[in-house]
Amino acid sequence: KNTFLFVRAKIKETTAITVTFKSFFAGQFSAVDNLNHYDFLTQEKERFEIKAILGIITYHIYWNTETEGKIEKHIPKRISNENIDKYKYIYHDKEGNEHKICTVEWHKTKEKQNGIIYSNKPTHSKITKDNNVIEGDTRRRVKYENGDIAEYGRHPTKGNIWRLYKSTGKEIELIRMPDQLDYRKNNIKIQYTFSQTQRRYTGPNVLAGFIGALADCNLKLVTTGSCFRDASCFPSSEHVNGKSIDTLYLDNVDEQKFIDSMHKFGFNKQITGAHKKKFNNAIPEKIGSLHDTHLHSEFKDSTIQIKNED
Ligand SMILES: [Zn+2]
Ligand SMILES: [Zn+2]
Structure with a gap:
């Protein structure tokens, strides 16, 4: 969550004219000479926003x-x-x-190529899975050793068909x-x-x-x-x-x-x-x-x- 905070910094011996915050908050402010502390953001509207590191x-x-x-x-x-x-x-x-x-x-x-229509179940590679499913219009899904997938079901205009989605081997x-x-x-x-x-x-x-x-x-x-x-x-x-x-x-x-x-x-x-x-x-x-x-x-x-x- 984001939150707000007032900051008082102690100034050690330094010739720096600006102070830069790193770590969990960020911002840059002018330092003031001859003070051993400095109150940043003393006015309500000068609040300092802290953003947690999302890590995502x-x-x-x-x-x-x-x-x-x-x-x-x-x-x-x-x-x-x-x-x-x-x-x-x-x-x-x-x-x-x-x-x-x-x-x-x-x-x-695995990345797939555009699906190609088959009238019969493709058997070009060893089948590792062949399941009846009800997922959208798919009624059967076949997985092959080489990473390809074939699906069977009713196409809205072409009737019952198989489609073969060939794997390119690339991970996505x-x-x-x-x-x-x-x-x-x-x-x-x-x-x-x-x-x-x-x-x-x-x-x-x-x-x-x-x-x-x-x-x-x-x-x-x-x-x-x-x-x-x-x-x-x-x-x-x-x-x-x-x-x-x-x-x-x-x-x-x-x-x-x-x-x-x-x-x-x-x-x-x-x-x-x-x-x-x-x-x-x-x-x-x-x-x-x-x-x-x-x-x-x-x-x-x-x-x-x-x-x-x-
Ligand atoms: Zn579409
Ligand atoms: Zn569509």
């Missing part, structure tokens, strides 16, 4: 300009043990207030999204709920972008999710590694506002239905009707600026 990797999501959001991932020098598998998300509003939105856990898994991080966000303070609203889907995992960067967009548009969204725990994403192909998020449509005016906010916070590839209104910053799908029910938004990881703290 934190995404700072900034309101920036009308057209641009800014997201920084701050990595502290020391991460406390209990925070080693956690990420924290803080939103900074127009007035410079900080809003603590959530802390989530991350885990490692995924987080489990909070089951909902319902943050309301002053004029800031950051709200979403999930529809039935179980694709509740996503990339850590993607959640930061989503939080920024939700705050920016001030609208409540329903998401049909991103990806499963091990980066697969049936029935979709292009949600692997949690790179994309789907959301149910709002009315046309609010939808455009949301698309623009997502665009501003790093979702640079958005797909809308062929039979929907033509929106700015989104590409209408050419074939089929898949996206007539939901907006697809893919996040560009290079939006995030990484800062190593000292």
